Amino acid sequence: MKFSSLGFPLLGSSIFSSDTDTTQYQIQQRENLAFSPPFYPSPWMDPNAHGWAEAYAKAKDFVSQLTLMEKVNLTTGVGWEGEQCVGNVGSVPRLGFRGLCMQDAPMGVRFADYVSVFPTGQTAAATFDRGLMYQRGLAIGKEHKGKGVNVALGPVAGPIGRIPEGGRNWEGFSPDPVLTGVGMAETVRGIQDAGVVACAKHFIGNEQEHFRQVGESKQRGFNISATLSSNIDDKTMHELYLWPFADAVRAGVGSFMCAYTQVNNSYSCQNSKLQNDLLKNELGFQGFIMSDWQAQHSGVASAVAGLDMTMPGDTEFNTGLSFWGTNLTVAILNGTMPEYRLDDMVMRIMAAVFKVGQTINEPEVNFDSWTADTFGPRHAAVNKGYQQVNYHVDVREEHGNLIREIGAKATVLLKNKGALPLNKPKFVAVIGEDAGPNLAGPNGCDNRGCDNGTLAMGWGSGTANFPYLITPDAALQARAIDDGSRYESILSNYMTKETKALVSQANATAIVFVNADSGEGFIDVDGNAGDRxxxxxWHDGDALIKNVSSWCPNTIVVIHSVGPVIVTDWYDSDNVTAILWAGVPGQETGRSIADVLYGRVNPAGRTPFTWGASRESYGVDIMYQPNNGNGAPQQDFSEGVFIDYRHFDRTNQTPIFEFGYGLSYTTFEYSNIKVAKTQAGPYTPTTGQTAQAPTFGAGNYSKDLKDYLFPKDKFEHIWQYIYPYVNTSTSLADASADPEYGRTAAEFLPPGALDASPQPLLPAAGKSSPGGNAELWDAMYIVTATVTNTGKLAGDEVPQLYLSLGGPADPPVVLRDFARLRIEPGQSAEFRATLTRRDLSNWDVVKQDWVVSEYPKKVWIGSSSRKLPLCADLS
Structure with a gap:
């Protein structure tokens, strides 16, 4: 086996002893990909789960008072545009419970006014700062709380960023599972400390926008009958895609959202392996799973497979039809659906609500997703219930300062030939559309579905309305005026003559702003159907850079982008004196970048992904054309865990800028690595059984359908609104509009789906320990190193610990810990990292548990995935 200069094994086919071994491995991988094994019954809540006991007790008290229809009402959305939020479940007026409001959240409160637009998750990840990730989550949570939202639909670990062109990668954090896991956990803690339930999404393998929905695909001329299937093997699932979701569960997240896509040819929202086995059983998740909007494809079958709430409630928008609602009521009455499963669904929902400190008397929602007017219909779908719907509550507090700080501290200095920081330059010439405003206003494009002006937000459901947007042009002009500098800007990529005339002048410091955008698949921007x-x-940005740098010997490039871009043709030009990646920073983008350019903030951001020399260098790409006739497109994740820097290391490619890379205005040295082994005991696989499935309430519901008819004498029936009431009093079969509910459970439910007896615990599961076996988080080693600021300026440094697991099929190194340290000139700081048992383990597909292999293991410490000067063996 060959090794790199750092001692990493150069993988590729050399991870196997022969080409035959490689072929056999690939065949075995593919055979395991296309099928999702069933797992039943759906695990029920654990009253003793760590961090959930008090919430469980409150939920039990509440749920025990509910009628059958009230329980159904809490599991079923009221329908698209049925009430004021993007998702709403029904109320329990008898007990004073107004129902729940679910609202999109990754960058702020969607569809509301007087809210903030935060940096993307990906931008926050570039700070490599746990504290800032938490503060961002807390602020986002506070703004949702102030608007009356119960559940904020974020954070995002699916997509994790398998494919760099993926449309929604910016909503998540990083293609590295540890960095994403930290982002997930800190964001969950922040949102829920603010009193709002966080929702980890999209579970799981939701890595591209193409073919995520049948209807959306058919509108673009693709005749498919089912959504794309992400085919993922068991080992890859655990070591990569499930990893950050496990961190969210361990952090106490209250809800999950299952995805549109299939996994191993089973829809995510009725995939019992994903929901029952991996999430609720192995990870011990105690909250509730909601469907993505219209991602439910069955009734009772999805419930017994683990789904707890359907969003937005109707089978298709504005049909008035639902898989649950009436049908769920009938399913309980005729015995198709076990009563304990409904009780568990409602218990999980209410426990999540109580866990974050909410009560049954939460304030009313004070905004409306469907109109900016003060007065409007409560039920926008049918223009009913005219009332005040917007109270224009300002929830922003001082969050603009935090947004500015994150944007600056996330900025990655990729190149600097001494051009930065700026110090009262004589003449500043700012070039490019990305420096300026959208002429239609910052919110001028629906769901931000355009790329006009500076890029401060992607497009789709993960957006929010800007309260203001400070452009780079505005911020830099203000600074230039204060400095007495000459300042001119050309906010176009295509005024070639005028640009040349400007930047060719003496003493010019040209700052070129360029971008690359993406978003959700329901919007197409310039032929980019979500995915890039x-x-x-975009907008011929590469040509703009090459032109300006050919005319101006001091050209600084600022990139706003949703992921890596190809910089091969110009990054090493002598006239390109500095390059910065500023991510997608939200409303304070101009002041954030000005802070870095002028040295108010010494940059220490680290790129949360790898910058390859070409598109092909990543080894994976979007599936742009279906590959399975009119069936479900099949996307095999046959690269396993080898995405992003792991792929580059495996194939011995030299990236342009490696994962974790970033420069500073000062310099640092690393020394004195030490490894201390802890006294952690041996690992003990979990054994034993759960308790029997509990039920709450009388359990002796009336079987007379007259008791379940719509009460016309009490309130008006709203068309399209989803209710739990039955349609007729003649028979149970006639009461449902779904033929599934006329059959017995034995006719269509898998074996074990109705089993209420105690169930065996999995070895990797925890006994009342959300996140998995608690011993996986035992600290095994403490690794320390000294970091010294050898320069003349104070600055932050981001030491990173990487681990070589040592096996022939393992990545050369994987990130396991990091910190962001503030160090004064000439001073040193200690970097202290912890390696847990999980960090050291591989997933054993035979034992179905985490195992520390016998292969020798090394730790590496340095400033990026490729700059690792310190190394030590683990005993």
Whole structure:
């Protein structure tokens, strides 16, 4: 086996002893990909689960008072545009419970006014700062709380970023599972400390926008009958895609959202392996799973497979039809659906609500997703219930300062030939559309579905309305005026003559702003159907950079982008004196970048992904054309865990900028690595059984359908609104509009789906320990190193610990810990990292448990995934 200069094994086919071994491994991988094994019954809540006991007791008290229809009402959305939020479940007026409001959240409160637009998750990840990730989550949670939202639909670990062109990668954090896991956990803690339930999404393998929905695909001319299937093997699932979701569960997240896509040819929202086995059983998740909007494809079958809430409630928008609602009521009455499963669904929902400190008397929602007017219909779908719907409550507090700080501290200095920081430059010439405003206003494009002006937000459901947007042009002009500098800007990529005339002048410092955008698949921007068509800069940004740098010997490039872009043709030009990646920073983008350019903030951001020399260098790409006739497109994740820097290391490629890379205005040295082994005991696989499935309430519901008819004498029936009431009093079969409910459970439910007896605990599961076996988080080693600031300026440094697991099929190194340290000139700081048992383990597909292999293991410490000067063996 060959090794790199750092001692990493150069993988590729050399991880196997022969080409035959490689072929056999690939065949075995593919055979395991296309099928999702069933797992039943759906695990029920654990009253003793760590962090959930008090919430469980409150939920039990509440749920025990509910009628059958009230329980159904809490599991079923009221329908698209049925009430004021993007998702709402029904109320329990008898007990004073107004129902629940679910609202999109990754960058702020969607569809509301007087809210903030935060940096993307990906931008926050670039700070490599746990504290800032938490503060961002807390602020986002506070704003949702102030608007009356119960559940904030974020954070995002699916997509994790398998494919750099993926449309929604910016909503998540990083293609590295540890960095994403930290982002997930800190964001969950922040949101829920603010009193709002966080929702980890999209579970799982939701890595591209193409073919995520049948209807959306058919509108683009693709005749498919089912959504894309992400085919993922067991080992890859655990070591990569499930890893950050496990961190969210361990952090106490209250809800999950299952995805549109299939996994191993089973829809995510009725995939019993994903929901029952991995999430609720192995990880011990105690909260509730909601469907993505219209991602439910069955009634009782999805319930017994682990789904707890359907969003937005109707089978298709504005049909008035639902898989649950009436049908769920009938299913309980005729015995198709076990009563304990409904009780568990409602218990999980209410426990999540109580866990974050909410009560049954929460304030009313004070905004409306469907109109900016003060007065409007409560039920926008049918224009009913005219009332005040918007109270224009300002929830922003001082969050603009935090947004500015994150944007600056996330900025990655990729290149600097001494051009930065700026110090009262004589003449500043700012070039490019990305420096300026959208002429239609910052919110001028629906769901931000355009790329006009500076890029401060992607597009789709993960957006929010800007309260203001400070452009780079505005911020830099203000600074230039204060400095007495000459300042001119050309906010176009295409005024070639005028640009040349400007930047060719003496003493010019040219700052070129360029971008690359993406978003959700229901919007197409310039032929980019959510996913990017390529990895080049938009609006001929590459040509703009090459032109300006040919005319000006001091050209600084600022990139706002949703992921890596190809910089191969110009990054090493002598006239390109500095390059910065500023991510997608939200409303304070101009002041954030000005703070870095002028040295108010010494940059220490680290790139949360790898910058390859070409599109092909990543080894994976979007599936742009279906590959299975009119069936479900099949996307095999046959690269396993080898995405992003793991792929580059495996194939011995030299990236342009490696994962974790970033420069500073000062310099640092690393020394004195030490490894201390702890006294942690041996690992003990979990054994034993759960308790029997509990039920709450009388359990002796009336079987007379007259008791379940719509009460016309009490309130008006709203068309399209989803209710739990039955349609007729003649028979149970006639009461349902779904033929599934006329059959017995034995006719269509898998074996074990109705089993209420005690169930065996999995070895990797915890006994009342959300996140998995608690011993996986035992600290095994403490690793320390000294970091010294050898320069003349104070600055932050981001030491990173990487681990070589040592096995022939393992990545050369994997990130396991990091910190962001503030160090004064000439001073040193200690970097202290912890390696847990999980960090050291591989997933054993035979034992179905985590195992520390016998292969020798090394730790590496340095400033990026490729700059690791310190190394030590683990005993």
């Amino acid at each position: 068509k390529n990895l080049t800069l």
